[in-house]
Amino acid sequence: MQRPDYEFEQFLEGKHPLSQQYQKESEQIPPMPADLEQKILAEAHKAAKKRIPARRWLSIAASLVLVSLIYRGGDWQFSTDTGAFLPEAELDAPSLQAPADNYTIADSAELLRKRKSVEPAEIQTMVPDTKARLHAQLRPRVMSNTAQFAAADAAVSPQLEKWLETECLLSQFNRYTEKKLALEQWSRHWLQVRHPQLAQLAVARQEQRSWRIQFEHQLINQIAKDAPHKLPSGQPFAVWAQSFDDETLSAACLSNGALCAPLASWQFQLSQPAEVLTEEFNDLYQDTTFVSKSEAIPPRASVCLPAELAVE
Amino acid sequence: MTEMVTDEQLMERFAKGDSAAFSRLFSRYKQRLYGFLRQQLPASLADELCQETWESVIRHSASYQPTAKFQTYLYTIARRKVIDHWRTQKPSEPIENAMLYTTGPDETLLNERSAQTVRAQVDSLPFVQKEAFLLKESGLSVQEVADITGVGFETAKSRLKLAFRKLRNSLEAHYAEA
Numbered sequence: 001m002q003r004p005d006y007e008f009e010q011f012l013e014g015k016h017p018l019s020q021q022y023q024k025e026s027e028q029i030p031p032m033p034a035d036l037e038q039k040i041l042a043e044a045h046k047a048a049k050k051r052i053p054a055r056r057w058l059s060i061a062a063s064l065v066l067v068s069l070i071y072r073g074g075d076w077q078f079s080t081d082t083g084a085f086l087p088e089a090e091l092d093a094p095s096l097q098a099p100a101d102n103y104t105i106a107d108s109a110e111l112l113r114k115r116k117s118v119e120p121a122e123i124q125t126m127v128p129d130t131k132a133r134l135h136a137q138l139r140p141r142v143m144s145n146t147a148q149f150a151a152a153d154a155a156v157s158p159q160l161e162k163w164l165e166t167e168c169l170l171s172q173f174n175r176y177t178e179k180k181l182a183l184e185q186w187s188r189h190w191l192q193v194r195h196p197q198l199a200q201l202a203v204a205r206q207e208q209r210s211w212r213i214q215f216e217h218q219l220i221n222q223i224a225k226d227a228p229h230k231l232p233s234g235q236p237f238a239v240w241a242q243s244f245d246d247e248t249l250s251a252a253c254l255s256n257g258a259l260c261a262p263l264a265s266w267q268f269q270l271s272q273p274a275e276v277l278t279e280e281f282n283d284l285y286q287d288t289t290f291v292s293k294s295e296a297i298p299p300r301a302s303v304c305l306p307a308e309l310a311v312e
Numbered sequence: 313m314t315e316m317v318t319d320e321q322l323m324e325r326f327a328k329g330d331s332a333a334f335s336r337l338f339s340r341y342k343q344r345l346y347g348f349l350r351q352q353l354p355a356s357l358a359d360e361l362c363q364e365t366w367e368s369v370i371r372h373s374a375s376y377q378p379t380a381k382f383q384t385y386l387y388t389i390a391r392r393k394v395i396d397h398w399r400t401q402k403p404s405e406p407i408e409n410a411m412l413y414t415t416g417p418d419e420t421l422l423n424e425r426s427a428q429t430v431r432a433q434v435d436s437l438p439f440v441q442k443e444a445f446l447l448k449e450s451g452l453s454v455q456e457v458a459d460i461t462g463v464g465f466e467t468a469k470s471r472l473k474l475a476f477r478k479l480r481n482s483l484e485a486h487y488a489e490a
Contacts, residue, residue, distance in 0.1 A: 032346040048331035
């Protein structure tokens with residue numbers, strides 16, 4: 001009585017001779033005709049192509065947004081409505097740690113030591129656009145309107161002076177950030193070319209840093225509106241960013257609710273100790289132009305008025 | 313180390329415009345699906361329905377939701393195409409009736425299978441048992457057969473059991489005669 005059920009179970013598992021015989025006979029089924037196969041694949045290819053433009057448009061739009069974010073940093077516009085120069089800057093300065101400080105891949109320490117120099121020509125080949133952008137950002141260009149404005153009105157009132165200084169500091173701040181970001185982008189390209197595996201692992205760190213830079217940008221611009229006297233005249237930016245008191249932060253949070261939630265995360269990131277691999281990365285970059293480029297970014301905001309305007 | 317990408321992931325990639333993902337998916341199932349249709353239909357019709365099935369997958373890939381296995385999705389479409397075909401062949405007869413009895417093997421199929429004992433016997437099965445058997449032999453589980461044919465697990469199992477018994481008995485008789 002058990003035989004049929006046992007056989008059936010075997011059949012379900014594909015172990016019964018009946019199944020095996022069927023599979024063997026099925027091998028004689030002719031393969032799908034090549035022209036039919038081509039037809040189906042062509043159809044699929046056509047359908048896929050139709051979908052790509054949407055994706056391409058999205059990536060173009062994303063690129064445009066990114067480019068505008070990078071370039072907007074130093075651009076100011078004179079608003080006829082408010083009678084003020086409005087900074088369009090989007091990014092502010094994070095801490096002055098080199099990007100390398102944040103890479104924490106202990107296993108790669110040995111790998112990192114292997115390569116210690118980069119030829120300038122090599123950098124030119126790798127990221128010409130980044131370099132060009134960096135040079136473009138180094139050119140003084142954003143304060144000309146302000147300078148003309150100040151020159152035209154020699155007897156500026158103390159309030160106007162204060163306002164100009166605030167705007168000037170913010171402008172410096174934004175330019176500093178642009179340079180920092182360009183440098184980070186360069187270092188990322190460098191890593192991708194030289195140590196792709198490491199670059200892949202470093203992505204999470206870079207994303208974290210990007211988030212922090214964007215958040216600090218919002219926070220600092222908000223503080224510049226709420227409490228311009230807190231701006232870091234002559235102070236290192238990194239020190240300044242860490243010196244916000246609770247009152248200043250609460251005020252910024254009250255003015256812009258979107259800042260409240262990420263504040264804790266930002267403060268937590270600031271409080272994190274230096275990364276383990278700092279030394280290795282410093283070794284790696286010691287002989288590269290990374291250090292010299294990094295040093296070219298002034299760590300301090302010089303006093304804006306009247307020196308900055310005089311330069312412009 | 314090769315990356316094991318699931319069928320569902322490939323479908324999602326294809327939905328985003330990656331035609332290479334479709335090629336991979338197609339190469340996984342093209343022969344199995346073709347065999348499934350070819351077992352039930354003459355060559356020209358099998359070709360036609362196979363093309364229609366894949367075209368349907370392509371057309372609806374953007375709205376594909378990986379709630380079920382891709383394999384189940386694919387065979388469900390193919391089965392519908394076969395049923396639609398039978399429906400158009402015998403519009404006056406309720407499809408349920410047609411499905412209860414053997415559809416009768418095509419003459420071409422019979423000639424083809426003179427030397428193929430099991431496949432020839434499969435053709436003589438009632439439609440529902442035959443499709444259950446063919447789906448199972450395509451590598452699907454009883455539950456998947458149930459899902460595709462729109463019946464409960466026990467019903468699918470029972471159809472398979474009936475198909476198995478009939479095939480075994482007729483093969484025993486066939487070999488006894490021989």
